[in-house]
Amino acid sequence: MRRIRALVREKLAQGRLPKESCQSVNAEPGIGSLCTVCDLPIPRSEVQVSCTLRVGAVRVFHRACFEEWRSKIRGSA
Numbered sequence: 854m855r856r857i858r859a860l861v862r863e864k865l866a867q868g869r870l871p872k873e874s875c876q877s878v879n880a881e882p883g884i885g886s887l888c889t890v891c892d893l894p895i896p897r898s899e900v901q902v903s904c905t906l907r908v909g910a911v912r913v914f915h916r917a918c919f920e921e922w923r924s925k926i927r928g929s930a
C-alpha cells in the first residue's frame with residue numbers, strides 16, 4: 854500500500870495519471886489488463902476497476918490503486 858501511494862504521487866506529478874475524475878466507474882473481474890498505477894496485470898481473481906474519463910479514454914486499475922488515485926485527485930481538487 855505504501856508503494857501504491859508513492860507511485861500515485863509520482864505519476865500525478867509527472868502527468869502520467871489523469872487529474873480529472875471519472876465520468877463513470879465499473880468494477881468487474883480482471884482480464885489481465887495492465888493497471889494504470891502500478892503497471893501490473895489485473896488477474897481474473899481480482900477486481901478490475903474501469904474509469905471512463907471525460908475525453909472518452911478508459912483507464913483500468915486494481916481496486917486499491919484506484920482508491921488511492923481517487924483519494925489523491927479529490928484531495929488536490
Ligand SMILES: [Zn+2]
Pocket residue numbers: 888889890891892893914915918
Ligand atoms: Zn495496480
